[in-house]
Amino acid sequence: QQQVKQSPQSLIVQKGGISIINCAYENTAFDYFPWYQQFPGKGPALLIAIRPDVSEKKEGRFTISFNKSAKQFSLHIMDSQPGDSATYFCAVARGGTYKYIFGTGTRLKVLA
């Protein structure tokens, strides 16, 4: 059973546009929702993360929107740049177990 569903699988955005990636989860016990960015040949790197006590978190051009009732969260990249072209993974975790479950990834390409 897939515990976290990520969409879309791939995304092409024009420079300056908004990139939106969505994740949905099933288990309401999850209480930590990070997003990771991975460039080819590199390991994933933490981009931004949210806890369920807030509905939105913003860091620079990156924003997480969290809908607890719908069990969904999304990553918004404002003013997308070619340097943002990478694969993005959402993850869910229960704080007490430290066990991340990753989504299947979204390959983002930002056109210059």
Next chain:
Amino acid sequence: EAGVVQSPRYKIIEKKQPVAFWCNPISGHNTLYWYLQNLGQGPELLIRYENEEAVDDSQLPKDRFSAERLKGVDSTLKIQPAELGDSAVYLCASSPGGLPDTQYFGPGTRLTVL
């Protein structure tokens, strides 16, 4: 601050041969993870260490995979014998502990089994 170091970065072996991957976590990080990442997929946890103790190895295929973390610092993941389906990227991550648990990943070892 140095990140997580992994070696080798690439490894090509024949099936049925053994292979080992090495990981040096960020200094001071007591928690160490090994993940498997198949092409086009997210990382999947294989094993988690707290210091020297493997506290979660439920996802490790123990018939052919083994891991160790002597002295609670460096770790080695071994496959013996390797199968064609083991071709993937093996990622090591470490974290300082506490909540939330921010995991820092190394660059991975890309294994190709022929």
